[in-house]
Amino acid sequence: xxxxxxxxLDVFIKIDRLPHRFCPxxxxxxxxxxxxxxxxxxxxxxxxxxxxxxxxxxxxCTGRVSGxxxxxGAHTPHGRPIxxxxxxxxxxxxxxxxxxxxxxxxxxxxxxHLIHAARRNMDITVIMVNNFIYxxxxxxxxPTTPQKVYTTTTPYGNPEPPFNVVRLVASIxxxxxxxxxxxxxxxxxxxxxxxxxREGFSFIEVISTCTERFGRRVGIGDPVxxxxxxxxxxxxxxxxxxxxxxxxxxxxxxxxxxxxxxPGFIQMYFNMVKKELGDRT
Amino acid sequence: MQNKPIAVVxxxxxxxxxxxxxxxxxxxxxxxxxLNRYGYRIVVVENPDKCVGCRLCEYICPDFAIYIAWx
Amino acid sequence: MEVRGDExxxxxxxxxxxxxxxxxxxxxxxxxxxxxxxxxTSRLFEYLTEELPxxxxxxxxxxxEIASINAIIGASWAGAKSMTTTSGPGxxxxxxxxxxxxxxxxxxxxxxxxxxxxxxxxATGTGQGDVMQxxxxxxxxxxxxxxxxxxxxxxxxxTIKAFNVSELLxxxxxxxxxxxxxxxxxxxxxxxxxxxxxxDRKKPKVPPEKYKPFExxxxxxxxxxxxxxxxxxxxxxxxxxxxxxxxxxxSEVYRKLIWRLHEKVWLKKxxxxxxxxxxxxxxxxxxxxxxxLARVALAYIREMRRKGIKIGLFKPKSLWPLDDEKLxxxxxxxxxxxxxxxNNGQLYREIDRLLKNKEVIFRPIFKVxxxxxxxxEEVVQECL
Numbered sequence: 001x002x003x004x005x006x007x008x009l010d011v012f013i014k015i016d017r018l019p020h021r022f023c024p025x026x027x028x029x030x031x032x033x034x035x036x037x038x039x040x041x042x043x044x045x046x047x048x049x050x051x052x053x054x055x056x057x058x059x060x061c062t063g064r065v066s067g068x069x070x071x072x073g074a075h076t077p078h079g080r081p082i083x084x085x086x087x088x089x090x091x092x093x094x095x096x097x098x099x100x101x102x103x104x105x106x107x108x109x110x111x112x113h114l115i116h117a118a119r120r121n122m123d124i125t126v127i128m129v130n131n132f133i134y135x136x137x138x139x140x141x142x143p144t145t146p147q148k149v150y151t152t153t154t155p156y157g158n159p160e161p162p163f164n165v166v167r168l169v170a171s172i173x174x175x176x177x178x179x180x181x182x183x184x185x186x187x188x189x190x191x192x193x194x195x196x197x198r199e200g201f202s203f204i205e206v207i208s209t210c211t212e213r214f215g216r217r218v219g220i221g222d223p224v225x226x227x228x229x230x231x232x233x234x235x236x237x238x239x240x241x242x243x244x245x246x247x248x249x250x251x252x253x254x255x256x257x258x259x260x261x262x263p264g265f266i267q268m269y270f271n272m273v274k275k276e277l278g279d280r281t
Numbered sequence: 282m283q284n285k286p287i288a289v290v291x292x293x294x295x296x297x298x299x300x301x302x303x304x305x306x307x308x309x310x311x312x313x314x315x316l317n318r319y320g321y322r323i324v325v326v327e328n329p330d331k332c333v334g335c336r337l338c339e340y341i342c343p344d345f346a347i348y349i350a351w352x
Numbered sequence: 353m354e355v356r357g358d359e360x361x362x363x364x365x366x367x368x369x370x371x372x373x374x375x376x377x378x379x380x381x382x383x384x385x386x387x388x389x390x391x392x393t394s395r396l397f398e399y400l401t402e403e404l405p406x407x408x409x410x411x412x413x414x415x416x417e418i419a420s421i422n423a424i425i426g427a428s429w430a431g432a433k434s435m436t437t438t439s440g441p442g443x444x445x446x447x448x449x450x451x452x453x454x455x456x457x458x459x460x461x462x463x464x465x466x467x468x469x470x471x472x473x474x475a476t477g478t479g480q481g482d483v484m485q486x487x488x489x490x491x492x493x494x495x496x497x498x499x500x501x502x503x504x505x506x507x508x509x510x511t512i513k514a515f516n517v518s519e520l521l522x523x524x525x526x527x528x529x530x531x532x533x534x535x536x537x538x539x540x541x542x543x544x545x546x547x548x549x550x551x552d553r554k555k556p557k558v559p560p561e562k563y564k565p566f567e568x569x570x571x572x573x574x575x576x577x578x579x580x581x582x583x584x585x586x587x588x589x590x591x592x593x594x595x596x597x598x599x600x601x602x603s604e605v606y607r608k609l610i611w612r613l614h615e616k617v618w619l620k621k622x623x624x625x626x627x628x629x630x631x632x633x634x635x636x637x638x639x640x641x642x643x644x645l646a647r648v649a650l651a652y653i654r655e656m657r658r659k660g661i662k663i664g665l666f667k668p669k670s671l672w673p674l675d676d677e678k679l680x681x682x683x684x685x686x687x688x689x690x691x692x693x694x695n696n697g698q699l700y701r702e703i704d705r706l707l708k709n710k711e712v713i714f715r716p717i718f719k720v721x722x723x724x725x726x727x728x729e730e731v732v733q734e735c736l
Contacts, residue, residue, distance in 0.1 A: 006348075007348050009348075018344075022343055023296075029343030030340075033340060033342060185337065185341060
């Protein structure tokens with residue numbers, strides 16, 4: 001593998017680790033691609049110092065992304081990228097902290113941390129790549145797996161309805177909430193740029209394709225066919241987050257659902273401390 | 282100076298998923314018959330003149346294996 | 353006249369070990385604290401939420417202990433000296449992330465205030481049943497350091513030392529106190545950092561292009577730690593990794609990493625270990641006791657000495673690793689070694705293992721508050 005920079009995004013990637021471990025047609029890797037395009041544009045526009053970017057990911061297929069990047073980062077235990085990111089941000093508020101992790105990591109084992117980070121309006125950006133399954137461990141059911149799907153731990157079909165994560169986060173509140181699919185690359189890129197620059201809690205759900213562990217279980221093992229199926233159901237509509245649908249057979253509603261600028265946790269904390277202590281800090 | 286867009290495939294990185302072939306609106310790309318050193322049947326730029334530089338292939342590629350250069 | 357204590361460089365203060373630990377942490381340079389309320393640590397937590405902002409730091413309450421430990425690890429990577437405090441049930445939740453701190457070589461300090469266990473136990477009672485959990489609770493082979501103070505003064509001094517050891521070796525260090533110490537107010541001397549030796553983590557000596565996050569300095573096997581935001585692109589990798597921080601699932605890389613994670617601690621054993629001995633020069637019977645129980649043991653031993661019995665006390669202040677050289681010195685003339693603990697024989701196993709040619713007896717005391725010297729005597733008397 002030649003080590004000269006070829007691709008315009010190679011400056012952000014540890015190219016001596018390529019080819020990466022993602023499967024052919026993996027939506028996680030596509031999301032990473034779009035994310036790096038967003039970062040490149042922010043850097044070129046002078047709005048982001050790449051030295052101040054920290055990318056934190058958890059365990060799972062999506063969790064591997066931070067290891068391939070040339071930014072400060074971490075590969076945390078399962079479900080814990082959000083509290084780790086919170087500690088990083090609070091210890092040095094100048095850093096821009098982005099969590100990129102999977103659906104099982106963020107809303108399964110890490111669900112509690114998601115809820116509280118959103119409630120606190122913590123000044124981090126969370127990009128949740130949703131591939132409907134626990135892919136890294138072989139294809140077990142996830143909190144986001146559609147009902148009735150056969151997975152390795154639901155051999156008689158998934159009896160549970162899945163999370164509609166947009167509704168979950170909307171009910172708690174966030175400064176920025178959006179859902180896109182990897183079939184909307186430009187909208188996703190712009191959304192990521194907006195989310196990173198936004199104070200307070202930003203959450204972007206990215207509907208992704210997993211051909212090996214999910215696609216094959218719903219009968220679509222080919223990357224192109226799975227992509228086209230996703231394209232058919234991922235529809236962009238301007239609705240309230242509680243009307244956003246999440247149905248693999250009908251529609252997964254995408255778009256920007258919340259776009260606000262309430263004061264984030266850091267602002268609130270430091271203003272309150274300053275108010276009490278005055279010049280004594 | 283931005284003139285003509287050219288799709289460049291980095292052969293060693295391509296894993297032959299053909300997502301780029303699928304999203305290209307101008308049918309610039311296609312499945313080739315060439316195998317790269319890892320055994321993947323990689324993408325070839327069959328009709329380079331039809332490329333308009335929309336960069337959908339560049340954005341969709343999971344492997345950073347294709348990008349648009351400007352001549 | 354109202355003065356802030358910090359205006360004096362040293363003064364006598366009157367407080368419990370919780371507050372002593374908090375004050376020591378601030379002197380050592382604590383800048384980030386994240387915790388979850390649990391008896392008997394809450395007073396330390398509350399103290400820091402009020403005091404730490406006055407010293408330029410942040411102290412917050414998280415949604416659970418798991419968030420607390422991960423937040424302090426993140427803060428440490430962002431450059432802040434960080435700490436949390438918890439008790440038995442909370443530490444059980446933190447175990448996985450202790451392994452994370454070990455694997456990523458993150459300096460953190462945990463003030464672990466033992467209470468009556470197992471399970472919810474007796475929240476406001478004391479105990480010593482977490483000695484093994486503090487050391488071995490997490491999965492995988494690893495080394496960390498555990499200190500056990502037995503007074504407010506020792507809590508202050510050992511918390512300073514805990515921060516120093518954690519920064520020097522890039523490991524989590526636990527200060528293991530108990531509910532009795534946490535609520536017993538007594539005098540101790542508070543000192544400003546200008547009177548103490550405060551150690552900070554090593555900074556990288558090479559520019560970012562040449563920097564490898566886990567490349568150790570050959571003399572102490574500890575890699576200099578670059579922090580986030582300075583352009584070093586450093587990476588906290590929880591998977592087995594090589595010196596570049598790249599995931600490498602091979603036996604050679606694993607062996608090299610694990611050996612170094614152990615050896616960096618053992619190289620500094622002489623600096624790390626702490627123990628006190630009382631009346632051991634001619635002791636024929638040696639009591640081994642630690643924490644608040646050691647104070648009861650000492651009262652009992654003084655009484656016995658007045659009666660002419662040649663008995664002494666070995667009080668380890670570092671439980672892991674133990675000062676086995678001092679232990680062996682203390683037991684030179686001893687015919688019997690009696691380990692008294694408020695648990696089912698946790699440090700006893702270590703003492704027994706280390707003293708192969710001595711008779712080591714274990715006497716448990718199961719009590720929810722501190723035993724009196726008479727109760728201590730009842731438990732030990734039949735062995736004499």
